[in-house]
Amino acid sequence: MSNKIETSGKTALMTITDSSLSGPVANELKVETIKLIDSGIIHISLDLGDTKYIDSSGIGKLLFLNKKIMACRGNFEITKISCSLYEFLDSLTITKIIKINNPN
Numbered sequence: 001m002s003n004k005i006e007t008s009g010k011t012a013l014m015t016i017t018d019s020s021l022s023g024p025v026a027n028e029l030k031v032e033t034i035k036l037i038d039s040g041i042i043h044i045s046l047d048l049g050d051t052k053y054i055d056s057s058g059i060g061k062l063l064f065l066n067k068k069i070m071a072c073r074g075n076f077e078i079t080k081i082s083c084s085l086y087e088f089l090d091s092l093t094i095t096k097i098i099k100i101n102n103p104n
Helices: 023-038 056-071 083-091
Strands: 003-008 011-016 043-048 075-081
Touching: 003 023, 011 023, 023 043, 023 056, 043 056, 056 075, 075 083
Parallel strands: 011 043, 043 075
Antiparallel strands: 003 011
16 A cells, blocks of 8 residues: 555554555555554544545445544544545545545
8 A cells, every 4th residue: 555654642644645445455554554553543634635436445444443543532534535535425424424524
């Protein structure tokens, strides 16, 4: 997975540079995020600004990670997202479960 992770204290910003959040990319997101949580980082922001497509495995990983982070009393949010991807997740009511900033 092409990504960039910036950490500061208990906070991390993960930037996904792949155009698709599916299959192996979604699995790697899960693995990397669990490593962050296990190291005590429980406030995670995800930048999906370059991501144009997400499939059911990607959606499942986002929901799993949100639940895991919330169980640790942390915060999970998507800070950057394309308009089309936001509208897709909103149509599935994912925006009611995961905090997603409105697209720019």
